[in-house]
Amino acid sequence: MASTENKDRIAEDVLALDVAHLTRKFGVRKALDDVTFQLEQHRFLSIFGPNGAGKTTLLRILATLTAPSQGSDVTVLGFDVVKDAFALREHIGLISHNPLLYPDLTAEENLRFFAQLYGITGADARIDELLDAVELTHRKLDIVRTFSRGMTQRLSLARTLLPRPELIFLDEPYSGLDPHASDILDALIDGIRDKHTFVMVSHDLERGLELCSHALILARGKVVLFEDKETLDSDLFRATYRETVGLGVS
Amino acid sequence: MSEKRNISSFDQFRAILHKDIVMELRTKEMLTSMGLYALLVLIIYYVALSQAGSAFEVERIAGGLLLLAIVFTSMLGLNRSLVHEKDQGCLEALLLSPVDRPVIFFGKAVGNLIFLILVQILIVPLFYFIFMSGSQVQSGPWWMLALALLVGSIGIAGVGTFLATMSVNTTGTDFILAIMFIPLVFPLLLVVVAALTAVITADAGYTQVYWTMLAAAAGYDVIMIAVAFALYEFIIGA
Numbered sequence: 001m002a003s004t005e006n007k008d009r010i011a012e013d014v015l016a017l018d019v020a021h022l023t024r025k026f027g028v029r030k031a032l033d034d035v036t037f038q039l040e041q042h043r044f045l046s047i048f049g050p051n052g053a054g055k056t057t058l059l060r061i062l063a064t065l066t067a068p069s070q071g072s073d074v075t076v077l078g079f080d081v082v083k084d085a086f087a088l089r090e091h092i093g094l095i096s097h098n099p100l101l102y103p104d105l106t107a108e109e110n111l112r113f114f115a116q117l118y119g120i121t122g123a124d125a126r127i128d129e130l131l132d133a134v135e136l137t138h139r140k141l142d143i144v145r146t147f148s149r150g151m152t153q154r155l156s157l158a159r160t161l162l163p164r165p166e167l168i169f170l171d172e173p174y175s176g177l178d179p180h181a182s183d184i185l186d187a188l189i190d191g192i193r194d195k196h197t198f199v200m201v202s203h204d205l206e207r208g209l210e211l212c213s214h215a216l217i218l219a220r221g222k223v224v225l226f227e228d229k230e231t232l233d234s235d236l237f238r239a240t241y242r243e244t245v246g247l248g249v250s
Numbered sequence: 251m252s253e254k255r256n257i258s259s260f261d262q263f264r265a266i267l268h269k270d271i272v273m274e275l276r277t278k279e280m281l282t283s284m285g286l287y288a289l290l291v292l293i294i295y296y297v298a299l300s301q302a303g304s305a306f307e308v309e310r311i312a313g314g315l316l317l318l319a320i321v322f323t324s325m326l327g328l329n330r331s332l333v334h335e336k337d338q339g340c341l342e343a344l345l346l347s348p349v350d351r352p353v354i355f356f357g358k359a360v361g362n363l364i365f366l367i368l369v370q371i372l373i374v375p376l377f378y379f380i381f382m383s384g385s386q387v388q389s390g391p392w393w394m395l396a397l398a399l400l401v402g403s404i405g406i407a408g409v410g411t412f413l414a415t416m417s418v419n420t421t422g423t424d425f426i427l428a429i430m431f432i433p434l435v436f437p438l439l440l441v442v443v444a445a446l447t448a449v450i451t452a453d454a455g456y457t458q459v460y461w462t463m464l465a466a467a468a469g470y471d472v473i474m475i476a477v478a479f480a481l482y483e484f485i486i487g488a
Contacts, residue, residue, distance in 0.1 A: 063346060064345075064346070065342060065345055065346065086348055086350070087348075089346060089347060089348040090255070090257075090348045092346070093346070094342070094343075094346055096339060096342070098338060098339030098342070099338060099339065100338065100339045100340060100342055100343035100346075101338060101340070101343075102269065102273060102338065102340055103338055104273045104276050104277050105269065105272065105273060109269075109272065113265055113269050114343070114347065116261055116262065116264075116265035117262050117265060117344075117347040117348070117349055118255065118257070118347060118348065119255040119256040119257035119258060119261065119262075119348075120255065121255065121256055143276075159343070163347075
């Protein structure tokens with residue numbers, strides 16, 4: 001069953017996200033209702049909205065972790081999120097408020113495990129390079145359970161970057177981070193944002209706006225606002241956000 | 251620009267299995283709890299049979315007792331095997347990676363099978379020492395007993411891993427496995443108990459009964475593993 005292949009880079013003219021009429025029902029409740037938007041590659045999309053607005057459901061569908069309801073047409077980096085989910089997974093990564101790491105493995109063992117899942121050749125050099133980038137070389141052989149929250153999140157970032165994903169999903173990545181860990185995360189995102197697409201779900205309006213190239217507000221599963229930051233009226237945006245937070249869950 | 255990748259389902263299976271074994275050897279969480287629980291079950295058996303008298307032939311029910319101890323013990327460990335994946339969101343990391351879902355099933359199921367066998371290495375000799383050491387019955391060869399236990403364990407690990415995966419994605423994590431496991435493995439229990447009893451009592455013509463029951467158990471394993479293979483992507487939730 002072994003297969004050797006090249007992980008080809010995505011062509012520049014392919015849309016990072018092409019979401020058309022995306023609906024997701026849980027029973028009779030619509031968590032997402034006819035969501036439509038497009039995003040080019042190498043952009044940073046921040047998704048805002050009140051609790052229960054459908055942000056996490058949207059992120060999970062884009063990351064192939066949840067299937068959309070019938071009638072939806074969603075492609076990520078040119079891959080259909082349902083039909084081409086397996087191929088798409090080679091090109092995406094997720095940084096969550098959950099570390100997505102095994103606490104009883106060492107930092108190196110965690111990265112090596114995921115390197116094997118992604119079939120990364122020359123994993124040793126890549127692991128060392130990433131541990132150095134997140135300033136964890138000195139803790140390489142330590143069990144993750146002994147790490148602080150910030151260190152765990154930095155290692156989580158290394159795990160995400162390991163397979164060189166073109167698109168990175170960020171699900172409240174700054175949640176629980178100390179200032180030093182936040183600075184490292186900022187620096188790492190800054191260092192790679194020209195060559196990557198980011199989609200971040202956040203309640204932190206200021207940081208989300210500062211980082212993004214595009215902003216999207218969801219409320220009751222619908223897109224209330226989707227705008228390029230260049231043309232975004234900051235006051236209007238804040239007013240819309242305050243209004244939607246009041247709308248609550250659908 | 252492209253990067254060389256060598257994605258192999260077998261390497262992914264090995265990585266999942268190796269990871270589970272390393273973690274278990276480090277924490278000994280499953281092995282300790284399963285081992286201790288198995289000992290407690292044997293103690294309960296001992297108390298229950300203490301007043302049975304010398305005329306009672308324990309060999310007639312030894313196969314059933316032994317398999318029940320293994321089933322009860324396995325339920326404890328199987329539930330844990332997926333819960334630790336879920337706890338830190340590791341299951342999501344697994345699902346996000348380019349791994350075919352059946353590879354995850356086989357990795358987890360083989361890991362569970364190995365832990366189950368390790369526990370059996372502890373409890374089977376102990377069971378014989380406690381309940382069968384004074385027996386006058388000349389049992390069949392030990393490898394036939396081991397083979398029946400192995401075939402039974404394959405089904406238990408396969409069905410148990412499948413149900414444990416189902417249960418971590420629901421709110422009833424603890425009771426789904428407990429309620430659904432016994433009805434699903436009931437046919438397997440019947441035939442493996444018959445095979446075990448045949449080899450333990452070694453009555454005339456026992457080999458024919460043994461191989462017939464073992465073939466039925468192997469057939470059950472193949473069918474249930476094929477079903478789990480086909481449905482795993484659906485039940486794992488992605």
